[in-house]
Amino acid sequence: MNRRMGLIVLAAALLFAGAAWGQSVLVYGTTDKVTDMDPASAYDQHTWDIFQNIDKGLLSYEPGTDKVVPGLAQSYTVNKDGTEYTFKLRSGLKFTDGTPFTADTVKWSIDRVMALKGDPSWLVTQFVKEVQVVDPLTVKFVLTGPTPYFPTIVAGNPPYFPLSPNIYPVNKIVHDPTELVGGALVGLGPYKVTSFKRDEEVVLDANPGYYGKAPGVKRIIIRYFADATTMRLALEKGEIDLAYKSLNPSDISDLSKNAKLNTYKLAGPFIRYLCFECSQSVFQNKVLRQAIGALINRPEINQKVYLGQNLPLYSMVPVGMIYHSDDFKTTLGDGNVKLAEKLLASAGYSKDKPLTFDLWYTPSHYGDTEVNLGDVLKTELEKTPFVKVTVKSAEWATYKQQFHNKQMAAYLLGWYPDYVDPDDYTAAFAQTDGSAGEGIYFSSKTWDDLFVKEEQSLVPSVRAQVFKQIQKMWTDEAMTVPIFQGNLYIITRKNVTGVKIGPPLIFNYDELRFTK
Amino acid sequence: MRRILNYLLVRILLTIPMLFVLLTLVFVVLRVMPGDPVSAMLGGHAPEYVIDQKKAELGLNKPVFAQYVDYLGQLARGDLGRSMILQESVSTPIKERLPATIELTLCGLIVTLALGIPLGVRAARRRRTGQDFGIRLYANVVYCIPVFWMGLMLQMIFGVFLNLFPIAGRIGARVISSDFDRTGFYLIDTLLKGDIASFWDVLYHLILPAFTLGITLSGVFVRLTRANMLDVLKSDYVLASRARGVPERKVVYVHALRNALIPIVTMLGLQFSALLAGAILTETTFSWPGMGRLLLERIYLRDYPTIQGVIIVYALFVSLVSLIIDIVYAIIDPRVQL
Numbered sequence A: 001m002n003r004r005m006g007l008i009v010l011a012a013a014l015l016f017a018g019a020a021w022g023q024s025v026l027v028y029g030t031t032d033k034v035t036d037m038d039p040a041s042a043y044d045q046h047t048w049d050i051f052q053n054i055d056k057g058l059l060s061y062e063p064g065t066d067k068v069v070p071g072l073a074q075s076y077t078v079n080k081d082g083t084e085y086t087f088k089l090r091s092g093l094k095f096t097d098g099t100p101f102t103a104d105t106v107k108w109s110i111d112r113v114m115a116l117k118g119d120p121s122w123l124v125t126q127f128v129k130e131v132q133v134v135d136p137l138t139v140k141f142v143l144t145g146p147t148p149y150f151p152t153i154v155a156g157n158p159p160y161f162p163l164s165p166n167i168y169p170v171n172k173i174v175h176d177p178t179e180l181v182g183g184a185l186v187g188l189g190p191y192k193v194t195s196f197k198r199d200e201e202v203v204l205d206a207n208p209g210y211y212g213k214a215p216g217v218k219r220i221i222i223r224y225f226a227d228a229t230t231m232r233l234a235l236e237k238g239e240i241d242l243a244y245k246s247l248n249p250s251d252i253s254d255l256s257k258n259a260k261l262n263t264y265k266l267a268g269p270f271i272r273y274l275c276f277e278c279s280q281s282v283f284q285n286k287v288l289r290q291a292i293g294a295l296i297n298r299p300e301i302n303q304k305v306y307l308g309q310n311l312p313l314y315s316m317v318p319v320g321m322i323y324h325s326d327d328f329k330t331t332l333g334d335g336n337v338k339l340a341e342k343l344l345a346s347a348g349y350s351k352d353k354p355l356t357f358d359l360w361y362t363p364s365h366y367g368d369t370e371v372n373l374g375d376v377l378k379t380e381l382e383k384t385p386f387v388k389v390t391v392k393s394a395e396w397a398t399y400k401q402q403f404h405n406k407q408m409a410a411y412l413l414g415w416y417p418d419y420v421d422p423d424d425y426t427a428a429f430a431q432t433d434g435s436a437g438e439g440i441y442f443s444s445k446t447w448d449d450l451f452v453k454e455e456q457s458l459v460p461s462v463r464a465q466v467f468k469q470i471q472k473m474w475t476d477e478a479m480t481v482p483i484f485q486g487n488l489y490i491i492t493r494k495n496v497t498g499v500k501i502g503p504p505l506i507f508n509y510d511e512l513r514f515t516k
Numbered sequence B: 001m002r003r004i005l006n007y008l009l010v011r012i013l014l015t016i017p018m019l020f021v022l023l024t025l026v027f028v029v030l031r032v033m034p035g036d037p038v039s040a041m042l043g044g045h046a047p048e049y050v051i052d053q054k055k056a057e058l059g060l061n062k063p064v065f066a067q068y069v070d071y072l073g074q075l076a077r078g079d080l081g082r083s084m085i086l087q088e089s090v091s092t093p094i095k096e097r098l099p100a101t102i103e104l105t106l107c108g109l110i111v112t113l114a115l116g117i118p119l120g121v122r123a124a125r126r127r128r129t130g131q132d133f134g135i136r137l138y139a140n141v142v143y144c145i146p147v148f149w150m151g152l153m154l155q156m157i158f159g160v161f162l163n164l165f166p167i168a169g170r171i172g173a174r175v176i177s178s179d180f181d182r183t184g185f186y187l188i189d190t191l192l193k194g195d196i197a198s199f200w201d202v203l204y205h206l207i208l209p210a211f212t213l214g215i216t217l218s219g220v221f222v223r224l225t226r227a228n229m230l231d232v233l234k235s236d237y238v239l240a241s242r243a244r245g246v247p248e249r250k251v252v253y254v255h256a257l258r259n260a261l262i263p264i265v266t267m268l269g270l271q272f273s274a275l276l277a278g279a280i281l282t283e284t285t286f287s288w289p290g291m292g293r294l295l296l297e298r299i300y301l302r303d304y305p306t307i308q309g310v311i312i313v314y315a316l317f318v319s320l321v322s323l324i325i326d327i328v329y330a331i332i333d334p335r336v337q338l
Helices: A002-024 A045-054 A103-116 A119-125 A150-156 A228-237 A249-255 A286-295 A298-306 A327-331 A337-346 A370-381 A396-404 A422-430 A432-437 A445-456 A460-477 B002-032 B037-041 B048-058 B064-076 B091-125 B130-144 B147-161 B186-193 B196-233 B236-243 B248-285 B291-301 B304-332
Strands: A025-030 A059-061 A068-070 A073-078 A084-089 A128-135 A138-143 A191-197 A201-206 A219-224 A242-244 A261-276 A355-361 A387-393 A410-415 A480-493
Touching: A025 A228, A045 A191, A045 A201, A059 A150, A068 A073, A068 A150, A084 A103, A084 A150, A103 A119, A103 A128, A103 A138, A138 A150, A228 A242, A228 A249, A228 B147, A249 A261, A249 A480, A261 A286, A286 A337, A286 A370, A286 A387, A286 A460, A286 A480, A298 A370, A298 A480, A327 A460, A355 A370, A355 A396, A370 A387, A370 A410, A396 A410, A396 B291, A410 A480, A422 A432, A422 A445, A422 A460, A445 A460, B002 B064, B002 B304, B037 B048, B091 B130, B091 B186, B091 B196, B091 B248, B091 B291, B091 B304, B130 B196, B147 B196, B147 B248, B186 B196, B196 B248, B236 B248, B248 B291, B248 B304, B291 B304
Parallel strands: A025 A219, A025 A242, A355 A387, A355 A410
Antiparallel strands: A059 A068, A073 A084, A084 A138, A128 A138, A191 A201, A201 A219, A242 A480, A261 A410, A261 A480
16 A cells, blocks of 8 residues: 555656646747857847847846846946946856956957957947946946937847857857857856757756846747748647747737637837839839838738738837837828829829839748738739839849849838837938948938937937938938838747737747746 | 779769769859849848958959869868858758758658558559559659648648647757757667657657658659569569469569569669758758758858758769669679679
């Protein structure tokens, strides 16, 4: 009898242990990919997500919000003219390799990013002139000019994250953790990387030395899927606990009806828009750009292509962000055929002499729905006989080359912010340099001056007035036409909670929890 | 023995011009294709001077012929080059991904032969019966089905509806491969580690992708085996064996099948490249982290060195298999002169 009881107790203990293990490991599926495991070079959302969780900035965001809170720095002060930010660092912190965290490591990391000139280095070099060590726990950032939104840049961008000088090489970008001293990524964040196999798995274990509260899940395994359909099936079968980026709209629609799953819809700062090449194509004429802008019917696109899962967008500044105003709605409207025909007629186009152009999309960068977006846009634009559209596509590599080379007159693009400020959604398209980078080639001194004014102003009312003006002027120039703002969908198993992603698009893995 | 060695040497030497032609073709096609790797890798903020700088760094500003000569020189030193996207040696991802593809391809081959040969023999033995008709129908149908569609159907039926098999990856989502990974061949690695649970898990994950590949190619082998068996079963020595009272099973599976296998082995060599091509699509369907997925991903990014490296490795692999097949061919058919 005793032996029997012993066996029962043992079985119960094993079951309990199994359940406990199951609760401490969360498997997260994605179709994204990791790029260079180096904040000096990585410039994509998923790799940044990983850095946000294995490292921290001097400042941080309160999970799920855009409120800047202390991070590795306890506090900061800014000088009167807004050109010097001095950060007081937390004491006693150590990287996971044991290297102490000091002002020297901050300076070393920023200098390294500036010297290596990786893709995201502009986020540092554009704003920071130099970093000075005041004392072991005080560091000063001397800026190139007044930057009122500098705290949001420090909080959200991995190029500002401190690295261990004992692990990262000073003069070389690291592509794979095997290139690091010791062969493993180290940081100061809530997790540490314990296994890294590109495109297969990344295993994150809780960092016992983290200064903040301990993560809700001890181990997170990130699994990489080749396509959204397979990821959806894996979620339905229970092989993964959470799927994030990117499921197809039809999958989201189906999965959100599944009682065994939770669907989290988050207002994302991701925007989509139509671009025009403004220097030599037929769209040099802004009246034509306005006409196309008037013909686009955003609610219809959202319904037909995205099953109502996104948000129609009437400004390049997304909904929910300061200074946003729906100027395209009030000025050009949706599917406004009458206005478009009037504008086209004024430019010399008619039924017999329609405006003919190619509309480009890429099937290999924005998901499977892109082909549908192209087709629906064509239908909308051809609601007037004044327009004839041919939809064309090119793979991302070709696409980028073509828009840089001014080979596409009208093309679809999307934007994830580098920092949470209207400046990032506007200057990148309408300031002379930024515009060329996006293949728009719009240039105007008036506009450039306005951007300089808002970038250097420390007075919120001045910036508000400038952005109001810029958004109004945008409907007149229409060098890009906003279409929709993407919502983010995270689908989890019923027992997973703590999904918090705020406007800065930071996914805090340490907030995730299992419920009983 | 010396004859075999001479033969091997000649075959290996013949591989060199074949590779040369192949890599020249790949090199030219990649450069003719629209799109360039620098545009693909740099973000929208990259100004013109950065793009030019990057092109110079990667040697893309040189004339194509100069790039080609550089590339040949590099290959002559046994260097496949560095990835333009990840700046790592091309051999690094190939070393990581090749075992996954070989494991999948070999398992697919086993399924192909395990289905194709017995069904072909059965159809020949039951010629013009319902069984023969059914097997021939199967062979035609599976031959026509695209491999990715077959994969999706098997995923839906056995993975989702019946919930019998996993639908993605090489191992369970909660199993960590670095715990046992040594050679990259997970079936072997798990056995070396003595981790039987993980071994079964790996095998379990192999079933659907291996059957996807195997079933699709089995049609060819069914038809080939049937046709050869029909010929062989009519031959005099089979008649003589039967007359001497040799059991039918032995006549068919020992005497007849061995002779019918000769053209099948030849076909095996030819079909191996088809199997590798099928693996590219199967790997995508099943999120299998192999060479096929690597190739596809890098084609999108115009990562020239990696694409070239993967194709060279594929070509070498096919040449090697074809060499092995020739040797096997000589062993099973003593009439063949090497």
